[in-house]
Amino acid sequence: MFNPLHAQQAHIPFGKRKNPVEENELDLLAGAIVEKSYKKGHVFFTEGSRCTPSLYLIRKGRVSIESIKYHNLDEILGFEVGKEKVKTIKKMGYFGNDTMGANETGELGVAQYTVIALEDIEVGLLDFNAIKSIFAAERAHKIQMDELNMVRILGAGTFGKVWLVSHKKNKETYALKIQVKHFLIKNNQADGVIREKDIMAKFDHPFLIKMISHWKDDDKLYMLLKLYQGGELNSVIHSATRDGIPERAARFYAANILEGLSYMHRRHIIYRDLKPANVMLDADGYTVIVDFGFAKLIKNKTYTFCGTPLYLAPEIITQDGHNAGADHWVSLVQGGWFLSMASYS
Numbered sequence: 600m601f602n603p604l605h606a607q608q609a610h611i612p613f614g615k616r617k618n619p620v621e622e623n624e625l626d627l628l629a630g631a632i633v634e635k636s637y638k639k640g641h642v643f644f645t646e647g648s649r650c651t652p653s654l655y656l657i658r659k660g661r662v663s664i665e666s667i668k669y670h671n672l673d674e675i676l677g678f679e680v681g682k683e684k685v686k687t688i689k690k691m692g693y694f695g696n697d698t699m700g701a702n703e704t705g706e707l708g709v710a711q712y713t714v715i716a717l718e719d720i721e722v723g724l725l726d727f728n729a730i731k732s733i734f735a736a737e738r739a740h741k742i743q744m745d746e747l748n749m750v751r752i753l754g755a756g757t758f759g760k761v762w763l764v765s766h767k768k769n770k771e772t773y774a775l776k777i778q779v780k781h782f783l784i785k786n787n788q789a790d791g792v793i794r795e796k797d798i799m800a801k802f803d804h805p806f807l808i809k810m811i812s813h814w815k816d817d818d819k820l821y822m823l824l825k826l827y828q829g830g831e832l833n834s835v836i837h838s839a840t841r842d843g844i845p846e847r848a849a850r851f852y853a854a855n856i857l858e859g860l861s862y863m864h865r866r867h868i869i870y871r872d873l874k875p876a877n878v879m880l881d882a883d884g885y886t887v888i889v890d891f892g893f894a895k896l897i898k899n900k901t902y903t904f905c906g907t908p909l910y911l912a913p914e915i916i917t918q919d920g921h922n923a924g925a926d927h928w929v930s931l932v933q934g935g936w937f938l939s940m941a942s943y944s
Contacts, residue, residue, distance in 0.1 A: 631729035644710035652727035660720030666712035742812040806859030829880025855886035864923040873929040
């Protein structure tokens with residue numbers, strides 16, 4: 600089916616968002632479009648009035664657009680609407696993007712023009728809630744270093760340390776991952792760390808680790824992460840008194856992990872290092888997938904040999920090319936670290 604989002608090369612401005620829309624985000628936006636039909640004479644927006652923030656993509660028909668206050672509608676919309684007295688938008692055009700905050704005041708739900716259907720019309724409707732869910736991670740307040748108190752070191756590795764920190768005002772606690780640029784560059788890890796940061800910035804899901812903020816200085820890279828204090832799933836499966844968990848618990852954890860992976864896969868991101876040590880538990884006992892060092896954005900297949908030896912999918916070992924199926928092989932097929940560990944009821 601014709602997809603105007605892809606056809607227009609993601610040039611539609613979504614609210615106050617500055618970054619270009621990536622292809623995997625376009626797929627999600629396209630999937631959220633609802634097809635609607637309206638009769639001739641339908642009023643979509645009235646200049647200066649409150650409205651529901653929505654983007655309309657014209658599939659069939661024409662609308663008129665006019666504004667008393669704003670004379671340069673081309674600048675507001677992002678494309679030319681012509682010099683005629685009655686300006687029109689037709690198939691492949693759009694309107695409403697400014698109602699999502701892409702206006703001079705940054706205010707939501709305020710129409711800057713009047714739009715009326717000149718004939719029976721078909722549109723693809725993308726509402727604000729759909730767009731907000733896809734770009735959610737970018738709108739969070741970016742906490743800075745001077746807002747934090749360093750409490751104690753949680754762990755240390757080759758490239759840096761992880762600190763327990765607290766916010767000076769609201770007293771919330773976080774994990775602050777600090778990595779030294781010199782060591783990352785020396786060990787050819789810089790590109791991987793940047794890729795990991797960029798991938799985490801796209802996530803807003805309860806079963807995936809949440810990156811609150813990130814920044815850098817001359818010497819170090821910083822990633823502020825939500826703190827999960829329920830321990831590793833590996834410690835739940837293997838304890839001092841048992842090796843195994845009840846089947847009902849195994850099914851619960853597996854369902855959590857599958858939900859997290861599905862969220863990633865819909866965004867064309869594969870994980871490639873699923874194992875109990877990379878799954879934490881939150882305060883309510885739900886799983887959270889952490890450590891995205893091997894995660895990658897792909898559209899078809901990738902051929903990199905990576906992961907943890909005991910948890911590699913066959914296609915990674917044979918290097919025939921792998922995709923999201925490699926994650927499912929670990930979570931569902933080789934999920935022996937779940938159901939085969941359900942050794943008692």
